[in-house]
Amino acid sequence: MENKSLLSSFFLFFKDDHYSIPQCKQKFLNLLLVYIILFMELIDRYRGCLIGGASGDALGYPVEFMSMNSIKNKYGKHGIVSYELNNGIAEISDDTQMTLFTATGILIGITRAKMRGISAKPWDYIRYSYKDWYRTQTEKYPLNGYHYSWLDDVPELFSRRAPGSTCINALASPNNGTVENPINDSKGCGGVMRIAPIGLYFGRLYEIGIADYIGAEVAALTHGHPLGYIPAAALTHIIALVTHHDCSINEAVADMRHVIGQQYHDDKYIDYFLNLTRDAVDLANDRKICDADAIKRLGEGWVAEEALAIAIFCSLRYSNDFSKAIIAAVNHNGDSDSTGSITGNIIGAYLGLSGIPDKWISNLELKGIIMEIADDLFHDCQFSEYGKEKDPEWEEKYFNCKAFRHK
Numbered sequence: 001m002e003n004k005s006l007l008s009s010f011f012l013f014f015k016d017d018h019y020s021i022p023q024c025k026q027k028f029l030n031l032l033l034v035y036i037i038l039f040m041e042l043i044d045r046y047r048g049c050l051i052g053g054a055s056g057d058a059l060g061y062p063v064e065f066m067s068m069n070s071i072k073n074k075y076g077k078h079g080i081v082s083y084e085l086n087n088g089i090a091e092i093s094d095d096t097q098m099t100l101f102t103a104t105g106i107l108i109g110i111t112r113a114k115m116r117g118i119s120a121k122p123w124d125y126i127r128y129s130y131k132d133w134y135r136t137q138t139e140k141y142p143l144n145g146y147h148y149s150w151l152d153d154v155p156e157l158f159s160r161r162a163p164g165s166t167c168i169n170a171l172a173s174p175n176n177g178t179v180e181n182p183i184n185d186s187k188g189c190g191g192v193m194r195i196a197p198i199g200l201y202f203g204r205l206y207e208i209g210i211a212d213y214i215g216a217e218v219a220a221l222t223h224g225h226p227l228g229y230i231p232a233a234a235l236t237h238i239i240a241l242v243t244h245h246d247c248s249i250n251e252a253v254a255d256m257r258h259v260i261g262q263q264y265h266d267d268k269y270i271d272y273f274l275n276l277t278r279d280a281v282d283l284a285n286d287r288k289i290c291d292a293d294a295i296k297r298l299g300e301g302w303v304a305e306e307a308l309a310i311a312i313f314c315s316l317r318y319s320n321d322f323s324k325a326i327i328a329a330v331n332h333n334g335d336s337d338s339t340g341s342i343t344g345n346i347i348g349a350y351l352g353l354s355g356i357p358d359k360w361i362s363n364l365e366l367k368g369i370i371m372e373i374a375d376d377l378f379h380d381c382q383f384s385e386y387g388k389e390k391d392p393e394w395e396e397k398y399f400n401c402k403a404f405r406h407k
Helices: 006-016 021-063 068-075 094-116 122-138 165-172 196-205 208-220 226-244 249-263 270-285 291-298 304-317 322-330 336-351 367-379 392-398
Strands: none
Touching: 021 068, 021 094, 021 196, 021 226, 021 322, 021 336, 021 367, 094 122, 094 196, 094 336, 094 367, 094 392, 122 165, 122 208, 196 208, 196 226, 196 336, 196 367, 208 226, 208 249, 226 249, 226 270, 226 304, 226 336, 249 270, 249 304, 249 336, 270 291, 270 304, 291 304, 304 322, 304 336, 322 336, 367 392
16 A cells, blocks of 8 residues: 655655655654744744733733832832732733733634635624623623623633723724724724734734734724724734744834835824834833833823833833833833733744743733633634534634533
């Protein structure tokens, strides 16, 4: 019987190029090793992006509404530099909650497309998922009736952690916000702080400009001002480049400013946005200015463009030091959990989970769920309506929309 194994196929391929059998074996093993290394590096970046974002969020959450003076009075002259634990847990806020619901929305949509051959736009499924997050903030666990995201089966996600009023009000509305038909005129940071999964997933699937467009539409579900969704497109761009294109953070930010400047060249706010992100780059390179003073020049992060600018500054200044980056990102007068979360997303995607010290992981709330979501985004739906291969766990989570119970 003819051997149809993958190994034999590789041997035959290389033998056609006049390699000996031992050379074929070695070449195959070398290629396999390269594949394994690339595989592990990429999944490490997915995990790093989501765990990193949650870490920055959890560090900043206790000081979100505190002034810098109050932070120093409570935590010392360097501000908050480690988690404030509640019963041994570093609690995440609505930033990480909504990031996880963004991810399940993506995967519900893509699973339906592959299993049924039909699909709506990505942001339609993400809105369904956000509606489920809204229910966790306004109803009690367990929910009655149908829900789209299996995360509604996770009781910890029913904790209210200062959910943004703009997101709550937009999701309570029967109307669908889009870039063309804004639901409001908000440019709060609630649109950008949840967007990292768009860059992770669609940055691999599509040309990067399409991923940026999806990021903007996802933000526009709740934030209708151009400066509410343009920063989301920009963050999508940065995450996609550092994750999938082996770019430095500096290269990713430079490319983002060029491409976003072209994509939104006729928007009246684009020059302001580009100038602010340029200031973030310049301040990161100016070692004469301290972190706190630099961040003060960029804003407080309550609005999306300032939150992203602060994250760019911190990620560039400390591109090889996760701890210093998120500590800088949360010690200021403003929206500390969001600036910490976005910074953690960027530098976590760049350094990978292996670049995040264990002290930020060990006590992190829902770290297992966050890792599971990161892995699902990476592995994607691997079966279709015509294939014989099935994955009961995947079907339960992203088709039946229930948390999978291991037996």
